[in-house]
Amino acid sequence: MSSPFAPVLPGSAIAGGAAPATPRDVPERGGPANPSAAAIAATFPASFIRSEVVWGDTTVYLRGDNLIGVVRWLHDDPSQRYDYLSDVTAVEYRDPEQELEVVWHLRSLPYRRFLRLKVPLAKGAPLVVDSVWPVYKGADWLERECYDMFGITFRGHPDLRRILMWESFREGFPLRKDFPLRGRFSRAEQLRQALSITTEGRYSMEELSVAQAFEDLPEDMRRRLSGGERTGE
């Protein structure tokens, strides 16, 4: 935060400096791989499982135990410089035996590279994986969404709670394959639970501006608020 703002010029780290061109005739499988995949295999042989190129995009499969080390290296190393996290999501396949995959989409603006990382998580064990929030602060809400929809716990996330569904949602994780489309509860029960939400209650006291200004409020209003009265009525 103390360092001055430095603009990132796309393609500035490429030696030739040629203008980018849309790739033509990209094969479904194979083709030129992202050089970062080979670099990961050489630097982190214990984490590397395999890599593949699909439609021109390189996917690297990793073991989850040192994920934060790999991502930090990809972000910090001058030969990689993946400075932008596009997305964090997960995939569950219809085959119940197949592992669930957590997916990270990384982009390197200086090298004009795109890299997809995948960590397979076995279904029998608790679904836990490292949070990349210490490296990319933008992963905060992306990982919350992934937790909300798939129930994957991100180790080291500062505030892992639901983001799309409401806090009191008790039916499970909607994008899992074992989740019924209409939910687990009856419509009447869903409606009853939804209507019992206190709309202010989803926010922590720190998030409410009235809580921040609590000390500055008039005495009578403070007394009423501390007695449990809600504002905005």
Add this chain to the structure above:
Amino acid sequence: MGLSQVAPASTTFAPATQESWIATRLDFLVNLSRSKSLWPMPFGTACCAIEFMATAATRFDLARFGMERMSFSPRQADVLICAGRVPFKLAPVLRRIWQQMPQPKWCISMGACASSGGMFDNYAVVQGIDTIIPVDVYVPGCPPRPEGLLYGIMMLQEKVMREKMSDSAIRNEMEPDPASGLYIPASKIDELSEPFGNSVQQTRSGL
């Protein structure tokens, strides 16, 4: 009826200084002023809100119906127009907005999603806002064309014109809240009503 019945000038009990006067029912006058100055509270959550904006804009011009002023505060609104799907997370918000509106108030459910959940027969979407708040007019369509919404508004105006001040029951707020004493068990609702919506499993009780 009403304003067209102008009394003849020769009526003896009119004061001489008064040039003309009318006699009408108070219901008619009150309902006329109410129905021709409905201030809408737009509750737009999806694509229906785009059609609602088109209805409010120059070509279709809601101002012709006395709805020129969009009331973005429920406290000055007369008619809640729910345009779009309402997820369960928004259900208490919609309920709160409806409760904040002062009587007299009406509600238009615009589009398939607001009326029945539409194609979103899933875990996250309310299957019709009439399970949360009372609805006066349902406008079908996905989304309805502005003409459709205008027709619904005119239907609502007709409904307002037929209200009677002597009927106190029309202002009673009955909430379909399972915790309230007005709750009807789901089996009774299903016995009285038939399956509706786009799904064979969808019943009025929601069970």
